[in-house]
Amino acid sequence: MKQQLLVKRENEFSYPIVFCRDFSDLAGCIQELYPDRRSACVITDSNVAPLYLNEVLEALSAVCGKVVSYVIPAGEENKHLTTVADIYRYLIREGLDRKSFLAALGGGVTGDITGFAAATYLRGIDFVQIPTTLLSQVDSSVGGKTGVDVDQFKNMVGAFHQPRLVYMNLSTLSTLPEEEFICGMGEIIKTGLICDEEFFRYCEGASGRIRRLEPDAVLHLVSTCCEIKAGVVERDPKEKGERALLNLGHTIGHAVEKKMNFTLKHGQCVGLGLLSAARISVNKGTLTEEEFGRIRKVCREYGLPEKVQGLTEEEILEASRKDKKMDRGQIRFILMRGLGHAYMDTSLTADELRAGIREILV
Numbered sequence: 001m002k003q004q005l006l007v008k009r010e011n012e013f014s015y016p017i018v019f020c021r022d023f024s025d026l027a028g029c030i031q032e033l034y035p036d037r038r039s040a041c042v043i044t045d046s047n048v049a050p051l052y053l054n055e056v057l058e059a060l061s062a063v064c065g066k067v068v069s070y071v072i073p074a075g076e077e078n079k080h081l082t083t084v085a086d087i088y089r090y091l092i093r094e095g096l097d098r099k100s101f102l103a104a105l106g107g108g109v110t111g112d113i114t115g116f117a118a119a120t121y122l123r124g125i126d127f128v129q130i131p132t133t134l135l136s137q138v139d140s141s142v143g144g145k146t147g148v149d150v151d152q153f154k155n156m157v158g159a160f161h162q163p164r165l166v167y168m169n170l171s172t173l174s175t176l177p178e179e180e181f182i183c184g185m186g187e188i189i190k191t192g193l194i195c196d197e198e199f200f201r202y203c204e205g206a207s208g209r210i211r212r213l214e215p216d217a218v219l220h221l222v223s224t225c226c227e228i229k230a231g232v233v234e235r236d237p238k239e240k241g242e243r244a245l246l247n248l249g250h251t252i253g254h255a256v257e258k259k260m261n262f263t264l265k266h267g268q269c270v271g272l273g274l275l276s277a278a279r280i281s282v283n284k285g286t287l288t289e290e291e292f293g294r295i296r297k298v299c300r301e302y303g304l305p306e307k308v309q310g311l312t313e314e315e316i317l318e319a320s321r322k323d324k325k326m327d328r329g330q331i332r333f334i335l336m337r338g339l340g341h342a343y344m345d346t347s348l349t350a351d352e353l354r355a356g357i358r359e360i361l362v
Ligand SMILES: NC(=O)c1ccc[n+]([C@@H]2O[C@H](COP(=O)([O-])OP(=O)(O)OC[C@H]3O[C@@H](n4cnc5c(N)ncnc54)[C@H](O)[C@@H]3O)[C@@H](O)[C@H]2O)c1
Pocket: 045, 046, 047, 048, 051, 074, 075, 076, 079, 106, 107, 108, 109, 110, 112, 132, 133, 134, 135, 136, 139, 140, 141, 142, 143, 144, 145, 146, 147, 154, 155, 172, 173, 174, 175, 176, 177, 180, 183
């Protein structure tokens, strides 16, 4: 199985997203990209290194010049400039030059850090993504957003820097903790709701096969989701319009994430945010009660939470208003018009938001 999708970019290089069941095509893909045997540094985290680093190093060594690796401690708390500075020091020590490239092997944290290091080291070098979590495969590895957190503020510093290749070995999902898989599903369901009703229906119908990680089902799930996201990103690379729709479920989702002190994972909060946005859409008359029920059911089937405990309506409202997706003081809120269509609303009242928040409170 090797399936390929090409992300086309105006006035710039296009890059392939390759879907495989193992790492056997990786060397070939790199050789095609860099026939001149460049030097590479694989950056991975402390959980992923023991699982997949050797195999990836072996593949790259066959087709690259010098190949080195750097292991960062796993966890969002390390997505900081200090980790990036440690990487710079290592790259300098190892003598990586402008023609070298970085390879991000791991989840979204590794991808964001590596992409940012690549965007800034020597004013920018190439990088490739080898995402190993469901979330990074369907979301963070596609689109070229890279960055790090500053103190407790997420993704405050970063750069747009597109990878030259995204290589997905879908069988890496077999070692992923279930909770992480569920988080990826939050973003996947969101993607279907934004612009593809048929894909949403697929998520509804194939939940058993997807949860059992049946290879064909996972391939269809991940590749279709990437195709949809890549389409949105191609049409709006710098988030001037349509790309903002990808924030569906994220305003209230981020607020819950923050107010729960990050004890609930991002994808779980997105799931809650989707339910809130769906309730507001029902109240606005753009979504039916039956469609709302289908969204709740699919979230439940994949193990996403439906309620959050210990928070009040007012604190979530307050945090939602502080979310950075604001337009001159007014929240840019994404709502649904039926299943598979999202739209932006900039005129929601506090009461309309409260009704959405109440949906997810016990
Ligand atoms: N750049 C973007 O467009 C974008 C989009 C969405 C999210 N993000 C970012 O992505 C990050 C979240 O990504 P994530 O959920 O992948 O988190 P993550 O990178 O922390 O990975 C989750 C956990 O799974 C482990 N892991 C990774 N692959 C594994 C595997 N195959 N088997 C076993 N364990 C494995 C990791 O070590 C980690 O402990 C956040 O920092 C978020 O801001 C970025």
